[in-house]
Amino acid sequence: MRSIVFILLMLSSWSIFAKSPDQVKSAFLFQIAKFVEFTHDDITRPISFCFYDLEYGPGAFLKDRNELQINKKPIKVILVKKSQQISELSQVCDITYVDETLENDILPLWTDTISLDTLTIGESISFLENGGIASLVQEGNKIRLYINKQHVLQQNFKVQSRLLAMAKFYPN
């Protein structure tokens, strides 16, 4: 509870210094994880967020927030490499964030068609078209969540309907 208050305070404190899209996206990533039911065998395992860059982007805002919890589970920020296959990521990451600038480099490498245990979140519609599950797309001054409904249904985890009700689907 304190952590949520803290992060809200943090989020609010970020806004004091002109809340950036990455800050909003990191908050969204944190919130999205709350509405996803991951299929962990070990119930004590932390919720892991995987980023390709922890110096910039949303990963930079979450990497030091180990005290935050999701459904009474701690979070864990992991730096992954571009060369890692999606199947590998699926074993380690609960949420894998792909920066828009890396989409073209990484997505062609994900050739496995197996069901995944990681929720891949990008930053554009094309990410969804190229096999991504969700995307935080900036529309004007707002960040909107898009979800590829077909891809979601093929994965091992479940996205709560409340999140789906708020999200937009692509393709419709």
Next chain:
Amino acid sequence: MSIFKRQTSIRKALTNAVMLVTALCLSLSISISTYLDVKEQKSLIIDKITILSKIVSYNAQVTVLFDDNDTETERLKSFESVPLIKNIHIYSIDELSNEPVFFSSFNASKTPPVPIKVGSINELLEPHIKDKVIELITPIVYEGNTIGYVYVRGGLDRLNQYINRKIIIDIFLILFVLVLVYFVARQIQRRIANPIDELSVLLQDVSKNHNYETRAKKTNIDEINQLAASLNIMLARTQKQIERHEKDKQEIKQLNQSLEEKVNQRTIALREANQELLNTLERMHQYQNQIVENEKMASLGQMVAGVAHEVNTPIGLGITGSTLLRDKLAEICTEFEQKTLTSTHLKRFIDDGIENLDLIYRNLNRAAELVSSFKKVAVNQDSESTSQVNLNNLLSDVVLSMRSEIQYRNPKITINCDKELNIETKSGPLQQVLQQLLSNSVIHAFNDDKDNEITFNVQNNESNFTIHYFDNGIGVEKSVKKRIFDPFVTTKRGEGGSGLGMHLVYNLVTQALGGSIVYDELAQDGAHFIITLPKKEGDIR
């Protein structure tokens, strides 16, 4: 309740009472029902608003978290189909000011938007009903943190319409039920009131025409049947009573007639008996006079017999003496003629002659005394005239004159008399009476000369005076008490008593003095005579 106080008919009262009670019950029931219903409806609306508010709040969690007011606005549009909801506002907590700011809203069609209610959050956390609207603010809480608020404004038009509709229906229902009850009451009233009316008519007939033969008919109401039965019993009893009364009256009339006849008969009989009684009384008077005369004659005969008896002895002795003397004289005469007379015979004849003559003289003298006494008994009232006499002096003189005769018994004589008491009487007979009483006491009462007392007590009354004569002698024998004043009654017969003393006293008191004398038979010690004399002659007779 005034219908029960005013003069009214049972029909009207029954109808009014039923209508009133029904109206009251219906009104009360419907009012309570409506009140409860409205309360329930309000409660339901409040619950509904609360539930909807919570649903909106819950659904808004994600949109507020992800700052997706468009999605929320789209979602809120679904409340178009909920007529109750007029306006919905969603406020999110501003990250900069930490104050609620407008996030999304919904306004029902034809409903103007309402101002933002962020200033009234605390007031509207509980449902607030005002001016036909209900307002409620529900916080949007996510994981224990309030991330926003939902303001819901519901319209109570439908509730008001419902209430109005229900009131109208209730009024119609009341009217319908009242009409129904009115007809039912009329029907019941007819069933109840008609038998009562019949009873009333019957009673009027009874009271006006005294028709006690009529009877109440049976109805279909038990209570009235009981009343009718009781009334019939009462009528029957009254009728019987009247018949009995008439019969009694007739009997009384006959009895009166009979009584009058009897009274007349008895009156006649009484008159006859009275007449007979008068006749009898007349005869009785005659018999009484006759008896008095007979008594007088008997008394006279008795007195004559007494006189004869008393006089007979001395006269007989005189005759005997004279006969004996004649016989002696004849013997002497014969001896003298035959010249055989001796001196001895002559001496004896002379002695016998003297003795016989003495005997004859004594007996004749005795006879003469007796006749003198009889003469005294026959008192002549006109022989002395009345005069003023001092009674005390008279008593003293009598005692003084009797001193020599009574001295041998030595009585103590006491006179208690007013010295100034003067009476108008005949002093001679009164002296004679007192002397006789004193003489009697000395001769008959006192046996010796010790402790003898004689007392005169004189009482002066208004019209008479009474002399109480007491002595402490042996008193009067019981056998003599009753006839002490009769003639020839004596306890000293053969001893010189003639039995005429008290008879003489009685005659003197009653005839010469015009008073009365009685012997006190209750006197215990001695004798007590009470002489009552008038103060003036002729007062007592």
